[in-house]
Amino acid sequence: MHTIEKIKAKTRQSIQKIVLPESxxxxxxxxxxxxxxxxxxxxxLVGDPEAINKVARESGVSIDGVEILNHLQxxxxxxxxxxxxxMRKHKGMTPEQAREVMSDPLFYGAMMIRKGAxxxxxxxxxxTTSNVLRATIQIVGMAPGxxxxxxxxxxxLPETLAHFGHAGNLIYSDSGCVPNPNPEQLADIAMAAAGxxxxxxxxxxxxxxxxxxxxxxxxxxxIDKVKAGVEALKQRKVDFLFDGEMQGDAALxxxxxxxKCKGSPVAGKANVLIFPDLDAGNIAYxxxxxxxxxxxxxxxxxxxALPVNDLSRGCSAGDIVNMVAVTAAQAIGAKAKG
Numbered sequence: 001m002h003t004i005e006k007i008k009a010k011t012r013q014s015i016q017k018i019v020l021p022e023s024x025x026x027x028x029x030x031x032x033x034x035x036x037x038x039x040x041x042x043x044x045l046v047g048d049p050e051a052i053n054k055v056a057r058e059s060g061v062s063i064d065g066v067e068i069l070n071h072l073q074x075x076x077x078x079x080x081x082x083x084x085x086x087m088r089k090h091k092g093m094t095p096e097q098a099r100e101v102m103s104d105p106l107f108y109g110a111m112m113i114r115k116g117a118x119x120x121x122x123x124x125x126x127x128t129t130s131n132v133l134r135a136t137i138q139i140v141g142m143a144p145g146x147x148x149x150x151x152x153x154x155x156x157l158p159e160t161l162a163h164f165g166h167a168g169n170l171i172y173s174d175s176g177c178v179p180n181p182n183p184e185q186l187a188d189i190a191m192a193a194a195g196x197x198x199x200x201x202x203x204x205x206x207x208x209x210x211x212x213x214x215x216x217x218x219x220x221x222x223i224d225k226v227k228a229g230v231e232a233l234k235q236r237k238v239d240f241l242f243d244g245e246m247q248g249d250a251a252l253x254x255x256x257x258x259x260k261c262k263g264s265p266v267a268g269k270a271n272v273l274i275f276p277d278l279d280a281g282n283i284a285y286x287x288x289x290x291x292x293x294x295x296x297x298x299x300x301x302x303x304x305a306l307p308v309n310d311l312s313r314g315c316s317a318g319d320i321v322n323m324v325a326v327t328a329a330q331a332i333g334a335k336a337k338g
Contacts, residue, residue, distance in 0.1 A: 003156050003169055004297070007200060008325045011040045016119040016328040019112055020320075021105035022126040023047040023068070026059045031320035033061040038321070041328045044118060046071050046105040071108040080111045087139070106131060110139035113306050119331035122323050124311030129299070133177070136301060136308045146303045148188035151176040151310070152196050153285045153298035154326070161292060164252050165271040171197045171205070172273050172288075175281035176299035176310075186229030187236065190274045192302035194240045197272050199333035200300075200326060208251035208270035209244025210280070214260045216245075226276050241265045248273070248284075300326060307331050 018035075020028050023045035029052065032043045044067045045052050056063045071077060084098040084107075101107050106127055112118045124132050137149055152173035155165075162168035173193035178185055186209065194205035209230050213223045226245040233242055243266035250260040250267050257268025275281035289296040299310050300323075307330035309323050 003154070003201060004295075004322055004325065006202065007329050008038065008040045010202075010332065011325050011328040014332050015039075015042055016331040017042045017044065017117075018324050018327055018331075019044050019046060019109040019118045019121040020324075021046045021109035021121065021123050023052050023105065024055050025125050026055055027125055027315065027317040027320060029055045029059055029063060030061050030317035031324065032066045033063050034317065034321045035324050036063070036066050040321075040325045042067065043324065044069050044112075046109050046112075048072075071105060072103060076112075076115075076117070077102060077108075080108065080115070083111065083115070084139070107135050107139060110135040110308060113308060114139050114141070119335075120307035120309070120327040122309050122311065122320060122327050124309075125313060125315055125320065128313075129176070129310050132308065132310045133301070136304045140308055141305045143192075143303055143305050146188050146192060148178065148181070148185045148192075149301065149303040150174040150178050150181075150185075150189045150192055151299035151301050152193050153296050154196075154200050154300065155285065155288055156295040156297070157288075158293055161294075166197075166201055166203045169201045169203075170271050170273060171200075172275065172281055172285045173302070174275065174278060175285045177278070177301070179278045181229075181277065183225055183228035183232045186226065186274060186276075187232035188303065190229070190233055190242060190272075191236070191238060193272050193274060194238070194242075195333070196300060196302055196330075199329050201271070203271070205240045205272045206266050206269050207240060207242035207272040207274060208246055208266050209242065209274045209276075210248055210251060211245035211276055212247065214246045214250045217260075222276060229274075243267065244274070297322060297326060300330075306334055 018041045049068045081098045109121045153175045155170045157168035197205040211226045230244045243264045249256045251270040254268030261267035288294045307327045309327045
């Protein structure tokens with residue numbers, strides 16, 4: 001079974017409530033209808049019901065049974081305003097400013113997640129990544145022990161390349177968020193990416209810290225940063241295998257891993273790749289997608305206390321449907337952690 005179908009099967013067994021705040025975009029309305037049909041989550045479209053229903057009619061889809069929440073008339077609106085004032089009072093937040101912020105469905109949706117009214121949110125078809133991240137950081141907050149919001153891509157290789165990673169499934173991180181992570185941030189990213197692999201692929205992560213050097217084969221400050229990231233992770237006593245620094249071929253190809261990194265528990269078997277910077281991670285995922293004809297799902301946001309995920313503004317309704325399933329799977333994982 002395809003990994004995304006496995007994820008959807010998992011989410012059908014434990015229905016999560018996912019917010020779609022960009023509710024007047026036709027792709028969001030079409031996605032809400034499809035999610036309802038597939039039964040992978042309960043979605044809430046936040047906004048003006050009349051405008052949302054108009055989009056549905058014009059799009060030729062039925063959203064009967066899909067929840068529409070007019071947040072401006074919600075009983076919770078003033079409570080959310082007060083909560084936001086309290087959260088941001090150190091920044092001089094006033095009730096008037098907070099009402100303006102909460103009038104934005106994106107930030108209202110994030111507050112729904114914070115307050116436990118919903119389990120996750122998917123946005124970014126209209127909003128920029130920076131807006132989605134701002135709502136995540138300011139309102140949802142960070143997972144315990146994590147100080148870095150990062151992202152990953154779930155890469156699913158074609159069958160001819162299924163000997164790489166875990167049956168052709170890999171996590172690339174960070175490929176969309178942190179431009180130049182320091183060693184502690186690299187450790188944060190590795191921890192988050194390992195968690196993403198478990199939640200989405202359902203297998204144990206084997207994490208490789210990538211570089212243009214393998215075990216000191218070259219000398220450079222960039223290599224020193226990756227080595228320091230590995231050392232920082234060692235101090236955290238995590239429950240997954242990791243190693244580095246190593247080159248990409250040493251991480252993925254058993255024969256090369258054995259030759260370059262003899263005795264490594266990771267070399268030649270890695271399924272989670274940690275990139276030294278955003279240049280490398282972003283270039284790698286796009287090259288893998290185009291040249292290897294891999295499927296790329298993301299950017300999946302990591303490090304938040306609860307799942308909020310970003311979309312490309314060029315996304316399709318199908319992309320949104322898949323990201324709703326990913327977000328629901330993350331929500332199930334978050335609940336399992338307590």
